[in-house]
Amino acid sequence: MCVGLARLPAERLRGTLRAMSRPACSRCQRPLSHCLCALIPALDSRTRVLILQHPSETNHALNTARFAALGLRNAQLCVGEVFDELAQWLALPGYQACLLFPGDEAVMLTARAQEQPPLLLVVPDGTWRKARKLLHANPLLAALPRVSLAASAPSRYRLRKAPSESALSTIEAITQALETLEAPARFDALLRPFEALIEGQIEAMGEQTYQRNHQRSD
DSSP: OOTTGGGSOHHHHHHHHHHHHSOBOTTTOSBGGGOOGGGOOOBOOSSEEEEEEOGGGTTOTTOHHHHHHHHBTTEEEEEOSSOTTHHHHHTOTTOEEEEEOOSTTOEEOOOOOTTSOOEEEEEEESOHHHHHHHHHHOHHHHTSOEEEOOOOSOOSOTTSOOSSTTOOOHHHHHHHHHHHHTTTOOOGGGHHHHHHHHHHHHHHHOHHHHHHHHSOOO
16 A cells, blocks of 8 residues: 555655545545535435446545445445446346446437336446456446437536546536436536535645646637
C-alpha cells in the first residue's frame, strides 16, 4: 500500500499521509469533515441496477458508483475482476438482464412499459480499458444484450479528462438510464452528492488551478 511513498515530493507526501490518516465515514467513505451522507437520497426504482466495479476505482477520490449504489434502494455494487456469482445475480426472477455498454450492437434505451418486465441494468464501472477487461474476464457479462443511452448534455464531471464531451460518469449514466426507462419519474437527486463532491474538489485545489488544468480552451 505504501510502496513508493518515499519517492513522492515532500509536499505531496505530507498531503498523501494526511489523507490516509484522516477518519472517514464508513458509509460514503469521505473524510468525516466532508461527509456527504446528508445529500444521498433513498430512491425507489422498478429497474434493478447492478454495478460491477473494477478494483482500481474503489479508492478513487471521485468514486461516483458508490453514491449511485447508496442512493438507490434497488441497486447492488460489487467490486472485483472475475465475478463467480454473476450467473446467480443475473438470474434474479422477474427481471430482464442487459448490459449498459456502447457498441454497434447496442440498442438505445427507451421508456419501459409497465406491462414489460423491469430491466436488470448491469453497469461496468471503470475506465473504458478496465470496463472492457471486465467483459473479457466474465463471458456471461459479455454475452448480455447491450443497451446504450441517447445523446445527452455534456457531463458535469468537470475534473475528469473524458474522451468526449458526451462521455458520462457512472452516476450520470445511471441517472439518465433510469429517467429514460421510468419516465416521467425523476432521479436527478442522485446527482446531489456527486455535484457537491466536484465543487469541494474544485474549492480545495483553488479556482486558478482548476481553470489552468481542467477548463477547456475555446
